Amino acid sequence: MTSKRTHLWRFMTVAVVFCLACVIYLGRLFYIQISGRDDRYSGETTTRTVTIQAVRGEIYDRNGTALVSNCYTYDLALVYGAFSAMDVRTENDTLLSILEALRQSGDISKHEQKYFPFDGAYPYYSLSEEAADADSIPYFRLRRVLGDVGLKADSDVDDVIGYYVETYALLATGSDGKRVYDDDQIDQLIRLRYDMDARRFGVANDYAFAGEVSLPLMTYIKELNLGGVAFTVNVERVYKFPGYASHILGTVGPIYSEEWKYYNEQGYQMNAIVGKTGCEYAFEEYLHGSDGKLLIEEDAQGNILRTEVLIPPIAGNDVYLTIDIGLQVAAEDGLAENVAYVVDHSGGVISYGANCHAGATVVMDPDTFSVLAIASYPTYDLTTYNLNYNDLAIDAAKPLLNRALGGLYEPGSTYKLGVATAALMEEKIEAASRITCAGAYDRFGTYRPKCSTYPHDHSAINVVEAIADSCNVFFYEMGYRLGIDRLNEYMRAFGFGESTGIELGGAMGILAGPDYRQQIHGEIWTEGMTVQAAIGQADNQASPLQLACYLSTLVGGGNRYAAHLLDSVYAFGADEPLYTYTQSPDTLLSQVPLSNEVLATVFEGMREVVENNAVVRNNMSNIPVKVGGKTGTAQNSSGCDNALFVCAAPYDDPEIVISVVLEQGYAGSYSSLTAARILEKYYNAK
Ligand SMILES: [Zn+2]
Secondary structure (H helix, E strand, C coil): CHHHHHHHHHHHHHHHHHHHCCCCCCCCCEEEEEEEEEEEEECCEEEEEEEEEECCCCEECCCCCEEEEEEEEEEEEECHHHHHCCCHHHHHHHHHHHHHHHHHHCHHHHCCCCCCCEEEECCEEEECCCCCCCCCHHHHHHHHHHHHHCCCCCCCHHHHHHHHHHHCCCCCECCCCCECCCHHHHHHHHHHHHHHHHCCCECCECEEEEEEECHHHHHHHHHHCCCCEEEEEEEEEEECCCCCCHHHHCCEEECCHHHHHHHHHCCCCCCCEEECCHHHHHCHHHHCCECEEEEEEECCCCCEEEEEEEECCECCCEEEECCCHHHHHHHHHHHHHHHHHHHHCCCCCHHHCCCCCEEEEEEEECCCCEEEEEEEECCCCHHHHHHHHHHHHHCCCCCCCCHHHHCCECCHHHHHHHHHHHHHHCCCCCCCCCEEECCECCCECCECCECCCCCCCCEEECHHHHHHHCCHHHHHHHHHHHHHHHHHHHHHHCCCCCCCCCCCCCCCCECCCHHHHHHHHCCCCCHHHHHHHCCCCCCCEECHHHHHHHHHHHHCCCEEECCECEEEEECCCCCCCCEECCCCCCCEEEECCCCHHHHHHHHHHHHHHHHHCHHHHHHCCCCCCCCEEEEEEECCCCCCCEEEEEEEECCCCCCEEEEEEEECCCCHHHHHHHHHHHHHHHHHHC
């Protein structure tokens, strides 16, 4: 199993590091963070305590494919206590050995001495132009170094170079009377010593020699057995599918001051990295382990004499999501393709979709309400999130918004499946009964809301045909016969205006009705509003996730469970999960009364939608099972209608449910392309 191999790898990495560091610790996963240490000297030995920072758990998809893991990098640092205990010649030799190793390995580029204030090389230096500028960093650092090492503020270049040559015996001669260091080595040592002073290398301040040192180089340097040299391990999040699932996975970052009180109470260290958004935030309690403390006793040469774990760290747990990364990729690619398709077919006309630029889709298992994919377009890449944050935050297309959870859209005709269910269950109509559509609805005198096909009519139409043709008049009449209260008992049970229960939170949407109308608009609800609500308009608003939950409730037989992303949680290296999602009375949010006969009738209507609509039928032509669906084309204040599509497959015994919304996507049928791409992946991958 992939995850087991990853576990092993992770353990091996840590084991290698600590064998190299001569720290023997048979425990769980951790890394040592040098910051925040507390050194004490007693005679020849030094003891220090370091934080053993627990490594954050990893995130996997439902099949054990890693989505977010950790990358370990090694920094090379000098530790003052052990380094300064050596004589200056040994110090110099140590520095030159490290520089030579860095140069040979090519890692030298990661060692920067940016602000050396002199041009030239030993013995010919001159003050650089930049360091002569009193506003520059090199100037400031030079003044500080002069003060720190006890040189006069008006010292010239020769004074400074003379100080380093003398203090560190750079012109020392060997027993043969020849100089120990050549000019090039003296130049390197002056530059390095200056940088160590400028960065105030001292008891409380390690000298960060080089960052992200390669493992072979680290091994090599450890074999040189140099005093005062230490390696620290840094851990960064690595995204295995860069640019995908970004909205779901979310970000990590430092604790903000306003969060500190909460995290402090949870026992976090102030410099801890915590989940900020998405699953990283929602599942923080599992992913974050608890830090430990390690005591290290060293001799004057920096050799570790003894270590003692004062507080053992506990690694974060691994989180397995319900997401299927294959479907997730298909969903995101499908949305991008779908948006481009709409724009291509708009002829540049806004009312035909020229401004379509955003959308979302949700893929769900209707038996368990497990979310198999959540995609929101446009999106971003977590790998470059921090770098690009400012641009992303002000982007008019709002790539940071997870439209699948937080975007609210009028459900439009996708609502009619629920209305048909309510009307059939309440016996306001029978499957075979026909309603006459005259192209507009004539019950309210001068107020004549139109059919979708106006000025054409549907004449006498039954419920299956009305679903297939999306006849507004049929559903106006169903709304009228049900009344808003009875209709909303059903629509609320389908999850409209209700929480989906998903761990990431999300919009509740709006269930149109008298209460909302009165509260928000101060208006009395009318029967005219009821008939508009029955075609998914009036005040109705739903997120793509709510639409997926609604359809899952319907095709699953009426039980609405909490949508969820968490599948299971494993402790590091464990075979048995700490947690596995199971359906229970607690996860059952509501129930819609639904008979098999009514469900069969609605399934028939959904199948006809796919077969009757040429665009949908064409998009679904590669799917090996019959798909049932419903289009929606909903008014939108932005200039072009939003396109919606919900579907289930196979139509009469669904195992997968999909919702799609394209902002300004022109026609509901257009948005079936995204669903088709997801189903192609689902059926080919099976
Ligand atoms: Zn009609």
